[in-house]
Amino acid sequence: MENIRTIIADDHQLFITGLRSILGDSDQYEFDVVALAHDGDELMEKLKLYIPDFLILDLNMPGKDGLDVLKLVRKENRDLKILTLTMYDDSKIVKSAFKTGTDGYVLKNEGKEGLLRGIHEVLEGKTHLGEGVRLNEELVTNSxxxxxxxxxxxxxxxxxxxxxxxxxxxxxxxxxxxxxxxxxxxxxxxxxxxxxxxxxxxxxxxxxxxxxxxxxxxxxxxxx
The missing domain is CATH 1.10.10.10 (Winged helix-like DNA-binding domain superfamily/Winged helix DNA-binding domain)
Known part of the structure; x- marks a missing residue:
């Protein structure tokens, strides 16, 4: 299986532990978690030091605003595959994340299969929108x-x-x-x-x- 150098940016250790376990269940990629980052500043340092293939990013971390961090990350590395994994389901934040440069957006309450599907699609160069994520604030029909x-x-x-x-x-x-x-x-x-x-x-x-x-x-x- 292809080896994927991965950085996880999240400030909740328990969640990181569970996420690493899920990554280990992938039947398509071998994930090598080369670094963890618990805030935006630490993430920027780790990105330069470890040069990953894939970033899993939570928008809610101490310090810099998550979207600002995403913007900085994308500015530094245009080719990095990025999956936003967060609890924020506000449509404005979702839109901003895609506009800023994320490749996929998944909510933290997504099941293991859905999360792995999103990870795989992002690594395949596709855009992924997770279950329950919407770009519109409400369902509005248009004749x-x-x-x-x-x-x-x-x-x-x-x-x-x-x-x-x-x-x-x-x-x-x-x-x-x-x-x-x-x-x-x-x-x-x-x-x-x-x-x-x-x-x-x-x-x-x-x-x-x-x-x-x-x-x-x-x-x-x-x-x-």
């Missing part, structure tokens, strides 16, 4: 009429760039609200199969391979 009437300049450029239909934009915005195919179908009065076809077409046009990638791209282009 085709609403989208057409209140379309922003950002959306207009996005639609033209990727050649998306109005229906695809409508479905994309519902996807960003963490709705399943079944829920989207019910909202739009269409079949699950039709939603599935649209979802695949949207992924193909946008060049992404999973739902988290769709959500990140939509956020980056000010659609949510």
């Amino acid at each position: 085709g009429v609403t989208i057409e009437r209140f379309i922003s300049p950002y959306e207009d450029r996005f639609i033209k760039k990727y050649n998306l239909t109005k229906r695809e934009i409508e479905i994309l915005r519902l996807i960003t609200q963490a709705l399943s195919n079944k829920e989207i179908a019910k909202e739009l009065f269409i079949s699950d199969q039709t939603v599935s076809v649209h979802r695949k077409n949207i992924m193909r046009k946008l060049g992404v391979s999973n739902t988290a990638g769709l959500i990140k791209l939509a956020y980056d282009n000010s659609l949510v």
Whole structure:
């Protein structure tokens, strides 16, 4: 298995112990935890000293604001794979984390399988959004009429760039609200199969391979 030099940045020792145990259960990677950091300043020092492949970062640590730490980390190392693992589920913080440079965002109450899935996807170069994480503060539905009437300049450029239909934009915005195919179908009065076809077409046009990638791209282009 591929060896992954890893740093864990968290100030709760009990949680770190449990996390190391979970990393040891991976059947795809061998995680070598080369260092631990308990605050932002210590993390910056350890990053320079150990040059890891992968960082697991809690946003709630003593000292510097977690998002400021993330920004500094990304500035120092553009290629480092970063998974944010935190209790913060506020949509504004989630959005800021992705904008600042995290590759994945998982809540600490995520189960072992979900956490490992997120870790593996980040290491594979994908964007991961964990269970229960949303980029919108609440579930808000958007009819085709609403989208057409209140379309922003950002959306207009996005639609033209990727050649998306109005229906695809409508479905994309519902996807960003963490709705399943079944829920989207019910909202739009269409079949699950039709939603599935649209979802695949949207992924193909946008060049992404999973739902988290769709959500990140939509956020980056000010659609949510």
